[in-house]
Amino acid sequence: MLTVDHPHNSPFWQWIWYSKENRLYLLLSAGLMLVQFIVFKYLFPYPNFLPDSYSYLEIAANNNDINIWPVGYSKFLRLCSVFTHADTALIFFQYLLLQLSVLYFIFTIIYFLQPGKVITGLLFFIGVIDPVLLHVSNLISSDALFTALSICWATQLLWIMKGARLPFLIVHACLLLLAFMVRYNALYYPAISIVIIAFSRSGIRLKLAGALLILVLIGGYIVSTVKEYQLQTGTSQFSAFGGWQIASNALYMYAHQTPEPLRDVPDRFKPLHAIVIRHMDSLRHVKERPDTALGIYYLWNGQSPLKQYLGVKWSKDTTTVYFTRWAAMAPLYGSYGAYAIRKHPQAFAKYYLLPNLINYYVPATEFLGIYNMGKDSVDQPAKDWFRYKTKHVTSHTKFYKINITESYALIMALVNLSFLMGCISFLILNGFKNGGYLPKILLIAFILWLANSAFSIMASPIVLRYQVFPMIISAAFSLIIIEYIIDLANAGEPETTAEINPSTDASPMPVSEPLH
DSSP: OSSOOOOOOHHHHHHHHHSSHHHHHHHHHHHHHHHHHHHHHHHSSSSSSOHHHHHHHHHHHHHOOOOOOOOHHHHHHHHTTTTOHHHHHHHHHHHHHHHHHHHHHHHHHHHOOOOHHHHHHHHHHHHOOOHHHHHHHHSSSSSSHHHHHHHHHOOOOOOOTOOOOOHHHHHHHHHHHHHHOOOOOGGHHHEEEEHHHHSSSOHHHHHHHHHHHHHHHHHHHHHHHHHHHHHHHHHHHOOHHHHHHHHHHHHHHHTSSSOGGGGSSSSGHHHHHHHHHHHHHHHTHHHHHSTTSSSHHHHHTTTTHHHHHHHTTTTTTTSOOHHHHHHTHHHHHHHHHHHHHHHHHHIIIIIIIIHHHHHHHHHBBGGGGGGGGGBOOHHHHHHHHHOOOOSSSSOSSSSSGGGGGGGGGHHHHHHHHHHHHHHHHHHHHGGGSSSHHHHHHHHHHHHHHHHHHHHHHHHOOOOOOGGGGHHHHHHHHHHHHHHHHHHHHHHOOOOOOOOOOGGGGTOOSSSSSSTT
C-alpha cells in the first residue's frame, strides 16, 4: 500500500542495512550486478570506443584544463589511472558508480513512499537488470559518470525538500560542481537546486548558505574556465563547443530554408555566409544528402561550411595548434547561429526543434547500437592509455551491432508517455492537494522531466545515451503513479495522510538525514 511519507524512525542508512527485506534486496542486487558484468565482459571484452573517446583519452594523457569537451571525465580517467590502466577495471568502476546511484535513488523512494511489494520489486528489477546501464558503462565517454552524478543529484533534491543540514548542502554543491565539470548538460541543474532549497523546510540561514555555496562553486569554475580560454586561445568564453553547436543547429534549418542573400547579412558574417550559400546550393544536387537527419555533420564533417571557413580563416597559419584555431572560431559561430535563428524562428522550430522533439521521444541508438563503431581495431590513444599490446580488439558476439539497445527507442517513448499521462492523471485526481510528501516528490520529478526535455531539445541533436538519466527517473515515478491510481480505485476516494510527526511539522529538519 502506497503511503505519502515514510514511517521509519531509524536513519536512512541504518534502515537499509538493518531491515531484513532491504538487506536481501541489497545482496541480491549486488549478486545480479556481478553476474551480469561477468557475462557482459565475456561478450564484449573491450570497451566501446566512439570518436569522443580518443579526445577524452588525449586530454587525460596531456592533463589539459580546457578542450573541445568538458575536462571532468578526463580528470576522472587520470584519477582511475593512479590505481590501474586496465580497461576492465575502469568499466567495472563506471558500472558500479552508476548502479550505486540507481540503488540510492530507489531506496530513497521506498524510504519516503513505502510502495507495495510488487512495485518495490519492479523498481529493483528494472533498476538492476536494465541492460542499457551495462552498455552505457562500457563506453569510454562521460555518459556513465554524468548519469550517475545526475541521479545522485536528483535524489538529493528529494532529501533537501524536507530540509537538510549544512554538511549535506556542502556535499550537494560539490556534487553539482562535479556534474557541471563532466558535461554542460548540467547548466540548468543549479537553478533547480536553488529553487528546491528555497522551498525546502530548512531554516532561512541554511537556505541562503546552500544557495551561496552553489553560486560560489559553479561561478568560480566558470570564471576559471573563461580565464583559461583567454590565456590559451585569446578568446573570452566558457564553452567553445557551445558556439559551434548553435551554428550547427542553425545550419540544419538552412538545409530546408533558403539562406538570405549575402547583401542582407551583417558584414562580419558575410565570408562565412557565402560558404553556407554555396554549400547549401551544392547539396541540392546530391542524391543522398548528409544532413537529412539531425546529427553531427555540420559539426565535424570536413566538407561542412563551419569546417571550410575554419580552414580559410587559418590558411596562412601553420603553427597554431588545432584546438586554439577551433576554439577561436566559436564566438563568431555562436553569434552567426543566433542571428540565423532570430531571422527565421518559425523555420528553426519546424526544421530543428520539431525533429529534435521526435528524437527526444524516440532517440536514436547511435554509438550504443554498435560495438566499437563496427571496427576490429582502436586508435593509438586507446592503445597507449590502456597498455594494449596491439590495436586489434575482439568480441564474442557474432555481429558488431548491439540489437538489444534498438528496443529502447520504443521504451523511451512509452516511459515518457506514461510519465506525462500519469502526472496529468494525478492532477485530475486531485493528488497534488493531498497532504504528505508524495505530491512534492512528483512535482520535483515533473520539474526535472520538463527542464531536461526543454534543454535537450534546444541544445543538440538527441541520442539514447543522453537520456538514460531522465529515463530512470521517469520510469520509477510512472510505477509510483500507477500504484497510487490503483490504490485510489480500490479505496474509492483519495486517501489523505499527514506528514510524519505532525506535532512537529514546523520543524525545518527531516526525521532522518541521509548523511547521518
